[in-house]
Amino acid sequence: MKKSLPFLLLLLCTAAFAQNSVEKTNISKDAFAHTYSIVARDANTGEMAVGVQSHxxxxxxxxxxxxxxVGVVATQSFVNPAYGPNGLKLMEQGKSPSEALAQLLSQDEGKAYRQVxxxxxxxxxxxxxGDRCxxxxxxxxxxxxxxxANMMLKNTVVPAMAKAFQENAELPLAERVLMAMKAAEAEGGDIRGKQSAALIVVGAEKVENPWEEKKIDLRVDDHAEPLVxxxxxxxxxxAYEYMNRGDLAMExxxxxxALEEYGNAMKLFxxxxxxxxxxxxxLANSGRMEEAKPLFKAIFKQDENWKEMTKRLPASGLLKISEEELESLTK
Known part of the structure; x- marks a missing residue:
């Protein structure tokens, strides 16, 4: 695949600018992710988040x-991904963020190019x-x-992000982080434009299983409007959080x-x-078939696969209606 001329020129200029350091640090081999980001914590829930957007x-x-x-980490500019897992490990061992970051920077010959x-x-x-960002x-x-932030259009991006985060304290953490990123974009954001974004949220308490780590884990890898x-x-x-709570209520x-949670989900989606x-x-399982029927019929009209799905549910115990009711519903 051919790389664009502007991209090649940027790499050449960067290499020329840092020729002496490249030989010592191999910085040219590092991932190239100039960006703006926020790491944040909700003082009420203890949840922690990272939000990021870049071209x-x-x-x-x-x-x-x-x-x-434990905590969260954002590592960017010429990215050294090791700051992520290693920083979390050091904080888990009891080091403060300042101590953990200082230790890793002291071991990194490319620290002038890092933003962490x-x-x-x-x-x-x-x-x-770093002073080479x-x-x-x-x-x-x-x-x-x-x-x-680095490689921003204007130097107002960072203070705008801080202001937006502080002024939206009433929002849940994920939405609050998103407001900070939208404020960055309103100030011009990345000088090159926009392409991808991500948002993660982790909990206040340690978890036993790795699949429980992230409460929210969203990525937009390539999009004309990644924040949108x-x-x-x-x-x-x-919406699916409501659905999951509804499913638990059904169990x-x-x-x-369950109906309350499903209703909340439908309002959002x-x-x-x-x-x-x-x-x-x-509704059907609660004996309210007359309320359930119009919903079933509207769904079947849009996609008949749901009708076949309905025929299969009684055997699993998920739909508890009589054979006559099932026949009436799916004929």
Whole structure:
């Protein structure tokens, strides 16, 4: 695949600018993810998050790191991914963000090119912006947050992110982080434009299983409007949180609670057939067939596969209606 001329020129200029250091640090081999990001903690819930956006493919795959009950890390500019797992390990061992970051920087010959931010479960933060990071480059740290950016169009990006995070304290953490990123974009964001974004949220307490680590894990790897798409995905994720709570209520045979949760999901994502479907199932299982029938019929009209699905549910115990009712529903 051919690389674009501007991209090649940028790499050549970067190599010429850092010729002596390249030989010592192998910086030219590192991932190239100039970006803006935020690491943050919710003082009420203890949840921690990383939000990031860049004009680079799949920025979330290398920049954002987190571990429940421990902390979060954003590592960017010329990325050294080791800052993520190693920083989390040091904080888990009891080092403060400042101590952990200082230790890793002392071992990194390419620190002049790095931009890194650490945040721990107590809301303590530390950040580093190397003097070889491309302007506009800066960071701003405070209790429970750090915002950082490099290769920005304007030097107002970082303070705008901090202001937005502090002014939206009433929002859940994920939405609050998203507001900070939208503020960065409103100030011009990445000088090259936009391509990918990511958002992770981890919990306040340590977890036993690795699949429980992330409460939210969203990535937009390549999109014309990555923050718009990230916001849409977050809304869908919130809808499915309601669906999951509804499913748990169904398992506990608490139909009214399930209907409440499914209803909340449908309000957020009304065009989703699955959310309508399980609401209809919950209604049917509670003996409210006359309310369930119109929902089933509307779903079957859009996609007849759901009708076949309905015929299969009684055998699994998920749909508890009589054979006559099932026949009436699916004829």
């Amino acid at each position: 680079w493919f799949s920025v979330g795959s290398i920049v954002s790191w987190g571990k429940s009950g 931010a650490f945040l721990n479960a107590e809301g303590e933060t530390a950040a580093h912006t 491309v302007e506009a480059a800066a960071h701003l740290t405070g209790q429970n947050f750090s915002v950082q 798409e990230l916001e849409r995905l977050l809304k869908v994720a919130r 506990e045979e608490n139909v009214e609670k 009304p065009e989703n057939l699955e959310m309508k479907y399980w609401t209809a199932v919950a």
